[in-house]
Structures are given as structure tokens and as C-alpha cells.
Amino acid sequence: MSPIAPLHPRRQVLRGLGALALAPAGMVVAPAGAALPAAAEEAMRGTTVTRGDGAIVTFFPPASGRQQALLGIDCATETALFAPAIRDFQRRVPGLAVRCADRQSLDIHAQALARAEGRLRGAAPPLAAAEGAPDLLISSSLDLQTQLANDGHVLAHPSALARGLPAGAHWRHEVFSLGADAVVMVYHPRLLAPGQVPRTRGQLLALLRDPGRPLAGRIGTYDATRSGLGYLLATQDARHDSTAGVLLAAMGASRVRLGDHIEPMLDALERGELALVYNVPASYAQARIAAGSPLRLAVPEDYTLLTTRSAVIPATAPYPQLARPFLDYLISPEGQAVLARDTRLIPIREAVAAGTAGRTSGIDPQLLGAGPSSWRLLAPGLGLLVYLDPLKRQRFLRAWATSMGTG
Amino acid sequence: MATQAGPADPAGPVGPAAAPPGQPPVRTLPAVRRTLLTAIATLFALATVVLFFAARSYGQSAADRSYDHLLRASALSMADSVAFVQGRWQVDLPYAALDLLAMAPQDRAFYRIAGPDDAPITGYADLPRPPAANGAQAPAGDADGLQPVFFTAPYRGAEARFVVVPRAIAGGPGSGRFWVQVGQTREARDALASDIVWRATAAIAALMACVFGLLWLGVDRALRPLAQLQRELLERDAGDLRPVASPVPRELAQVVGALNGFMGRLALNLDALRTFIAEAAHQMRTPLAALIAQAQEGLDDDDPRAQRQSLQAVERNALRLRRLLNQLLSDASVTHQGQLRRFAPVDLLAVAREALRDVVPRAEPQPLVRLWLAPHLLSKEELMAQYPPALEAKNVRNPGHPAWVRGDALMLREAIKNLVDNALKYGVPPGQGEAAPAAQPVVDVTLRAGEGSWRLEVADRGPGVPDDQQAQVFERFVRGPGAAPGGAGLGLAIVQRVVAGHGGRIDARGRAGGGWCIALILPAVPCPPDGGAPGLPMEPSR
Numbered sequence: 001m002s003p004i005a006p007l008h009p010r011r012q013v014l015r016g017l018g019a020l021a022l023a024p025a026g027m028v029v030a031p032a033g034a035a036l037p038a039a040a041e042e043a044m045r046g047t048t049v050t051r052g053d054g055a056i057v058t059f060f061p062p063a064s065g066r067q068q069a070l071l072g073i074d075c076a077t078e079t080a081l082f083a084p085a086i087r088d089f090q091r092r093v094p095g096l097a098v099r100c101a102d103r104q105s106l107d108i109h110a111q112a113l114a115r116a117e118g119r120l121r122g123a124a125p126p127l128a129a130a131e132g133a134p135d136l137l138i139s140s141s142l143d144l145q146t147q148l149a150n151d152g153h154v155l156a157h158p159s160a161l162a163r164g165l166p167a168g169a170h171w172r173h174e175v176f177s178l179g180a181d182a183v184v185m186v187y188h189p190r191l192l193a194p195g196q197v198p199r200t201r202g203q204l205l206a207l208l209r210d211p212g213r214p215l216a217g218r219i220g221t222y223d224a225t226r227s228g229l230g231y232l233l234a235t236q237d238a239r240h241d242s243t244a245g246v247l248l249a250a251m252g253a254s255r256v257r258l259g260d261h262i263e264p265m266l267d268a269l270e271r272g273e274l275a276l277v278y279n280v281p282a283s284y285a286q287a288r289i290a291a292g293s294p295l296r297l298a299v300p301e302d303y304t305l306l307t308t309r310s311a312v313i314p315a316t317a318p319y320p321q322l323a324r325p326f327l328d329y330l331i332s333p334e335g336q337a338v339l340a341r342d343t344r345l346i347p348i349r350e351a352v353a354a355g356t357a358g359r360t361s362g363i364d365p366q367l368l369g370a371g372p373s374s375w376r377l378l379a380p381g382l383g384l385l386v387y388l389d390p391l392k393r394q395r396f397l398r399a400w401a402t403s404m405g406t407g
Numbered sequence: 408m409a410t411q412a413g414p415a416d417p418a419g420p421v422g423p424a425a426a427p428p429g430q431p432p433v434r435t436l437p438a439v440r441r442t443l444l445t446a447i448a449t450l451f452a453l454a455t456v457v458l459f460f461a462a463r464s465y466g467q468s469a470a471d472r473s474y475d476h477l478l479r480a481s482a483l484s485m486a487d488s489v490a491f492v493q494g495r496w497q498v499d500l501p502y503a504a505l506d507l508l509a510m511a512p513q514d515r516a517f518y519r520i521a522g523p524d525d526a527p528i529t530g531y532a533d534l535p536r537p538p539a540a541n542g543a544q545a546p547a548g549d550a551d552g553l554q555p556v557f558f559t560a561p562y563r564g565a566e567a568r569f570v571v572v573p574r575a576i577a578g579g580p581g582s583g584r585f586w587v588q589v590g591q592t593r594e595a596r597d598a599l600a601s602d603i604v605w606r607a608t609a610a611i612a613a614l615m616a617c618v619f620g621l622l623w624l625g626v627d628r629a630l631r632p633l634a635q636l637q638r639e640l641l642e643r644d645a646g647d648l649r650p651v652a653s654p655v656p657r658e659l660a661q662v663v664g665a666l667n668g669f670m671g672r673l674a675l676n677l678d679a680l681r682t683f684i685a686e687a688a689h690q691m692r693t694p695l696a697a698l699i700a701q702a703q704e705g706l707d708d709d710d711p712r713a714q715r716q717s718l719q720a721v722e723r724n725a726l727r728l729r730r731l732l733n734q735l736l737s738d739a740s741v742t743h744q745g746q747l748r749r750f751a752p753v754d755l756l757a758v759a760r761e762a763l764r765d766v767v768p769r770a771e772p773q774p775l776v777r778l779w780l781a782p783h784l785l786s787k788e789e790l791m792a793q794y795p796p797a798l799e800a801k802n803v804r805n806p807g808h809p810a811w812v813r814g815d816a817l818m819l820r821e822a823i824k825n826l827v828d829n830a831l832k833y834g835v836p837p838g839q840g841e842a843a844p845a846a847q848p849v850v851d852v853t854l855r856a857g858e859g860s861w862r863l864e865v866a867d868r869g870p871g872v873p874d875d876q877q878a879q880v881f882e883r884f885v886r887g888p889g890a891a892p893g894g895a896g897l898g899l900a901i902v903q904r905v906v907a908g909h910g911g912r913i914d915a916r917g918r919a920g921g922g923w924c925i926a927l928i929l930p931a932v933p934c935p936p937d938g939g940a941p942g943l944p945m946e947p948s949r
Contacts, residue, residue: 150515152563172513239502382516383506391498391529 039342040287043083054107060086060098068095071322074112074134076105076141076228077309078263081283084342089329096322101134104260105141105228109148112137115316116153135323138178138311140281141228143235143384145310149174150385154312155320161328168352169331171380177308178330179345180355180377181281182367183233185298186266191218191275200302201247204278208250216254218275220265223258224400230260232378233279233305234400235387240303240376248403251278256404269295281307282367283344299367306351306377351377440626447622451615458611459604466603470596471557474511475570479555481507482518482572482589489520489528489587491579496520496528511595517562519588523581534588535560537571565592632656636663648674679882691731694724730828734897737821741901744818745908752932753819755810755861756780756854762823763852766831774831779853810854810861812929814909819929822905825898826865826925827852834867834922857928860911864926871923877915902927 048059058079061067075082079102086098103111115133139145148154149171158173170176185204187197196214198204208215222230237244257274259265262284268274270293285295311330313323329335336347346354346363353359355377378384387393484504490497498520508516519530537558555572562569569590575583635653650667698721705717759778767776812819827850834848853864872880881903902925906913911929918924 150517152515152565167512172515381506381512382509383502385516386500386502386505389498389500389529391496392500395497395499 038291039084040080043087043342044080047083054103056102058083058100058102060090060100062095062097063087063090065094067097069319069322070097070099071136071319071326072132072134073098073100073136073138073326074108075100075102075137076108076139078102078284081287081343082138085330085335085338088338089326089335092329093325099132101132104226105139105144106226108137108139109141109144109228112148112153112314112316113151116148116151116314119316133316133318134314135317135319136311136326137314138309139228140181140307140309141232142175142177142308142310142378142380143232143388144228145175145312146171146380146382146384147388148312148314149380150382153315155315155317157313157324157327159324159328161331165331166349166352166356168356168377168379169348174312175380176311176327176331177348177351177380178311179336179339179343179348180306180308180351181283181345182299183279183305183307184282184285184367185276185278185300186269186280186285186295187276187298188269188272188274189294189296191272197296197298198276199298199300201241201243201300202302204276204300205243205247205250208247208254213254215275217257218273219251219254219278220257220259220268220274220276221251221278222262223260225397225406226258226260229281229307230279231387231393231397232384233307235396236305236376236378237279238396240305245399245403248400252403252405258404258406266293266295279305286344286364286366297366301374303374303376304367306346306355306375308348308351308378308380309345310380352379355379439630440623443626444619444622447618451611451618455608455611455615459608462604462607463600466600466607467596469603470599471568473599474568474591474596475557477507477510478557478568478570478589478591479572481505481516482555482570482587485518485520485589486572486574486585486587489574489576489585491576491583494580496522496585498529508589508591511591513594514592515563515565515567516592517567517590520585521588522579522585523583528585530588534590535562535569537569537588559593560590562590567592568596629656632659646677648677675882691728694728697724698728734825734901737825738897738901741818741821741905744815744821745904748815748908750813750815750909752811753814753816755812755819755863755929758816758819759823759852759854759863761816762820763827765820766824766827768831775849776827776831777849777851779851810856811932812861812909813932814929818905818908822902822927823852823863823865825901826927829898830865830867830869830923830925834869856931860928860930862914862926862928864924866918866922866924868918868922871917872915881913899925 044058046061050057050059056079060083073082073086079100082100086100090096090098112134137145137148154174156173157176162170162173162176165176168177185198192214196207198207208219222233224231224234234244234248237247241247257265257268262277262280265274265277266280266284266288269277270288276298282297282299285293285297288295289297311327313320313327317323330339331348336349339345340347344364346367350359350361350363353361354363354375358375360375387396481504484501484507485498488499488501488504490499505516505518508514517531517534519532519534520528522528537556538560553573553575555570557568557570559566559568561567567590569588571586571588573584573586576585577583579585632653632655636651636655639651639653648670650670651663655663701717701720701724705714705721708714708717763776763778767774830850831848834850848867848869851864851866853866855862855864881899903913906927906929909929911927914926914928916924
């Protein structure tokens, strides 16, 4: 880890004041969410959490020493999942505070685009910094991250570590996949007998059409219109599976429950309100299972999508020199090990090996579906931009909503 | 190919053994290896530069061609997905449209679909428009045709290559036309182009290195026999003049042949010199011994007649000694004179007269030596009018018509003296000899004008030299067959050297009616401008 370049003293004071403003006294609250992994819970200790402009902002004070620099991260993931990695990195860089804003991925990118356009129009960077512009964007919406890079709104990071990454793990050294997450079905074993658990999407379709209606009103999935990840998964399903529309229609007929966040859906599943949630990033469910939840995973064997958490350094970053070492840490073997252990992400190098060559060594055997050929790794690249075309998106979402019976 | 020999190197590559101390250094030309390698290197440097630029231009166009296909395929697949339904544009971009462009994995891609009047339908509305061709309006450069237009323009901080594909749709608004523009940054193109360039350049460089190495080794190998030759010559005894034994390349065969020939002649000369020294010593000892004996005999004898006979014998032997010494002196002076090369226009006739005056003995019995002049520059009548038909040496008058040649008077005189001396000595008709001194030799010296040359003939009635030995008698210290004792074999060799030094030649042949005739043929020169006779003052004949 390269040391953090010391900031200008006056700037330090300003950053410190900013941090104070973000963390009013008495606002130290326990992190939301029912079942955080022990490591995450430990990592969140000592942080301050505020809510504002639709985001949950978590402030990580320096691990040691006085605060000298502040790294701003916009994160479309539960902050708690990244907390162990942030804490580990802070131990390596004394005096570094981290501010992590947890937002919807669509918000993150809308804001990033707005700032980037502002930059193009000539808005002064300090203004952007004063508005709390992030130095790093971490999101599960790989398509939106790729679009930012394609439009020239991100900084390249061709460090030695970055150049050592395999081809599917980055795009132009601008978009970096930090780790992969298998997209699975999660069910409640009390509400779904072992014999009924679907192993493929075809079996899920059959179960939806079952005359006994075991899933009627008890199936949930992402709302593609409100969640960036939900849209990405829905478009990937449409791309990989010619019968995706039929499945959607069947879900719509079963009065599917839609959510823009996965955690409330899993809560509902644990409460028994739902029997099965389709298209769940496995890490969320695994964290709950590890914490004692009764939920179970069903890995689709026809194909298993590997979605990724990806990071970019926006061109509007006030302190890219702080973001670069953290990004290097995240893709380094140490950072990947922390992410794999505490966040349960599949290390990106192994995910690429699985997605391209079918080599699955080092991947949780619980996640292994039918075989090597069933992995579909979502790699950053131009193809993802197709579904971001406004007309295409409009058309797709109209069809999706129609199928789901919400349109 | 223009050979680019480097400038003459003053400190040329003279081998350490090539110039032993005390000898002037060998004059050298630029080394063969350097000349060859410089020429090849120049050619290759030029070729590399030319090929580099050719490869760059080719690489650019090849890269553009191959990636333009992708770009057009992408634009066409997008165009196929455009529809106009119920008064609204619909675009269902196929996944492959942009995935195609991911063949260039590091390149960003942009697209724009615009309807009539450049109304944006979808994509990046701010893409650069194609350069207007012939005043045609954007969005398509080719306003009427349906041909794709390719162009390069900067967009979002990078150079990008764009294609605009025009399409018409039935039932569309206005003209029903729409345009699909797809662009891609140039990273993969530039990478491919530079890859082509560097591969080509690397191939050229490798080829150049190979040729260079082969040449280096080849020159080394070709020059190795020379080193062997040098070693052989260095290791030789000073007196070892055998032909060179080391094999040499065919190109050097002539040089070594000449060297062998030179050494052969040197050996012959050395041999002859040794023989000559022995013979000269021997021949000088004999007349000396005779001289001493005769002198003692004369001293012992009281009879004045016997004393006179002894004195005559002393004189005879002394004369023989003198002739021998004269020849040696003549040889030495010709050698010396020949090295000086102080040539000037000389009147050959005057020289001949001088020579005759020197060589014809004045004591009785005087031989008959006649000098003839036969220039065909004069008609026979003029000649008859001006000169008596036969001009005897003793009373020839200055004909006033010099025979100009360019040369050294002393050398020419020595040559003529030797020729006449030879003729006097050996030109006795066969069957006679010194034993019959009554028969006087008759020698005719004739000066004739030839084609741009003067021909001086010395003819006698002697036995001559057989044809097969004619070449040899002109070598030093080689004497004709049956030559009388007292000669050293130098006379004709002197003549030969003088004539060769003057760019002339010798013509020796038998004479009609018996006898032998040797002709000196010397190139004529025009009369010197002052009309005088430099080199030899014209003395009035006695």
C-alpha cells in the first residue's frame, strides 16, 4: 500500500469539519438490518451513521492517529458488507477516514452523470468536493459503471496490480470488478418441500404453473424498473434465456412481490411471507444463513449468472489519489481475501476462471450448480450498453411490466 | 548500387607485419570489409526507412479497413432494428450491435440514430457530424446516396472513427430517412497498425542483422587466404623465391601469378648475377693473369721485338678488360638514368651519330660502319638531292632533318653503342672470326621513318641468333650461342631495357642475303617548338 499523500493543512481542517458536520453528536446508532455477519458488525462499531438525501452515510474514523484525509465512497451495496475491507485498509493507512454513502445504484449514476456533465460544462471541482462528491463508486450495476467509462467520465487506473488482472475483470483499467456474486434462488424450507425446490428455471416455471399454486403470492424478485441490479439481471435473463418472458408472465400471474432492495425481500422470506425469491445475489443470503437464518439456496443449473461488484474512480473525484490505493487494495490478494471471507464475494480472478474456462476451484461448493459450463460471468464491456439505450430500456421495461402485471 | 567507399583512411588498416620498421608504410585503400559493409549498411538504412514508412501507411489502412468492417456491420445491425410504428420511432438495439465492437476490447463506442432534419431518435446526440462533402448538409455527407460515410473526428477526449449509414424507411415521417452513426475510439486500430509496423520493422532489422553477420563472416573467410599468404611470405628466407604455395581465391590468382612471375624473374636475375659475378671474376682474372704474365715476360725479355709482342698482348688483354668494365658501367648508368627519367625531345639521328663516333674504333683495321637515313617524309628525289645515297659514318653531314623522339639521350646512346658494338663483335660472316681478322665486319645503321615512329636498324652479316633463343638474349647475363669469350651478356639486355623505358620495342630478324638485323622502334614526337635540339647539342660533324 502506498502511503496517503498528506493533504494541505487547511484542507485537513476543512475535511475534519466536514466530517463533524456529517456526524452530529448523539446520532451514533446501531446499523440497520437484522442479521449482519459478525465481522461486519465488528467493523461497523465506532462508525457514525446519518441519513439524508436518500442515502445512508457511514463515517469510518481513522483506525489510528488524527484524521489527515477523507476518502469518499458512493456504494450501491450494504455498507456493512464492505466495512471489514474498509477497516482493514484503514489499519494500513493511518489517519485515513472513510465516508461511505449507501445509495441506490441508479441514484449513484444519475449523480455521477450530473457531476460529470457539470465538469464538462466547466463547474469548478472544489464545488463538487463541497457537495460531497465521491472518490470511488462501488456498484453492482456493471452496465451503469461501464456507461460512465464509455462516456469518458472515469479515470483510468493502470497500476501494476490492475495490469495483472485477467481480461474479464476490468475494462480499459477504468471499470474494475471487485468480486463476483452468484445469482441464485432463495427459498424457505418450511414453505417449500425439498422435492418441490426448483433446480432450473424450467422447474421454477412448472412450479409456478402447478395447479396447487404453491407460489401464488409467495414469490418475490427485484423490481427492474426501480433497481439497477434488478434491471441488469432481467436483461441478462432475457439475453441468455429465450423463455424468460414466459417465466416473467408466470410470476406476474402468481402475484409476484417486487422490491428495489433485496434485504426487505429476504426479511419477508424469513418471516414466511414469501416462499421463494428469484434472482438473489448469493452473498446476501449466505450472510443470513451464516447468522443462523433457516433460508436455503437453490442454484439454477441451466445457467448461473455471476454478477459483480465493480468500482470506478469518477473523473470528478476530489481526491483520486486516495481512491487509487484503496482500489489497489480491493483488487490485491489481501483485499480479495477479506472480501471473500467477510462479504462472501467470489474472488474476481477465480470468477473469471470459472466464467471463461469453467474452472471452479476455490469457489464455495454450495454454489456449484450443474457444471462448469453453466457459469455466465458478467464482464464489463460494450455489450452491456445495449440495454441502457433509452428506447431499448423503455421497450424492455414496458414488456417487463406488462408481463409482471404492473404495467 | 552506388558504392560508398568511405574517405581514405590515413591510418589505413596496415597489418602490423605489413610494414616492418624502416620501410615506408604500404599504401592502402579503404578496407574491403568496411567498403562492403558501409555500402550495404547505407542501402539497408535507406530501405529500412522507406519500408518503415510504407509499413506505417499500409498498417494504418489495413487496420482501418478491418475495423471499418466491424463498424459498418454494427451500424447496419442497428439500422435493421429501427422501426416507425404508430407515429413513433422504435429502436430495439440488438445485443450484437455493440458486442461486435467489443472485438476491439479496449475501445469505447458511441452511436446515434437520427431522423429527418437531424432529429435525434436515440444515442449520443452530440456526436460529431461528418465533414460536409460538396456542400451537402449534415447529418449524412452523402445526402442522396445510401452509401456509408467513414470519417475520423475527436469526441469526448479521444480520436474516434465514425461511420454514418443512411437508410430510408417506408412510411416514415418526412423523407422517411434516418441515419445511424456508430463510432469507436482508435486504440485497437492504432495498436494493430503499430503492431504491423513493428513486426515489419523487426523483420527488416533481423534480415539486416543476418546479412550483416553473413557479410562479416564471409569477408573474414574470403580474406583468410590473404593472411595465410602473408604468413607464408613473412616466414620465408630472403633467398627463397619459389612460387607461392598457399591456395588463394580465384580473384587473386592473377595477382599471385604476377607475384610468382616476378619472383621467378628475380630468381633468374639473381642466378644470372651470381653466374655473372663468378664469370666476371673469372674473366677478369684471366686477362689480368695474362696481363701480369705478359708484363713479367716483357720485363724479363731483353729482345725489343719480344717486348713489343708482350706489350701488344698486354694491350689486347687490357682492351678486353676495358670492354667488360664498359659494359658493366653502361649497364649501371642505364639503370641509374632510367630511374631518373629525365626525358626530353631528342634527335635520334644526332644520338646515333654520337654513338657511332664513340663506338667505332679509330685504330686500324677500322670496320666499315655506315649510317643510312631513309625518312619517307622526303621524296626520293629530294633525298637524292639533299644527301648522297650512302652516308658513311665518318663523313656524314648534319642532314638538318632531326628525327625527334622523346627520351634520354644518354640512355639511347648507350643502347645504340651496345647494338653496334655487338654487331661489330659478332657480325662477322660465318666461317670467319677473330682467327681471320682480315675479314672486316660490315655494319649498316639505318634510320627510317615509320608510322608515328622512328626505326633504327643495325644490320650485320653475322650468324645471328636462332629464333627460339631470340627472347633470351635480351635477358641480362644471357649470352648468345657460341658467343666469343669476353662478353658479359649485358649488351642486348641494356638495349632491351632502354627501349622498354622509352615505350618502344625491338624487332629482331634475319637479314636477306645473310646476317642479322635488330631494329629499335621508338615513338616519334613532333618537332619541339623552339626548333632547337635540347638534350644533345648538335656538334658539327668532323
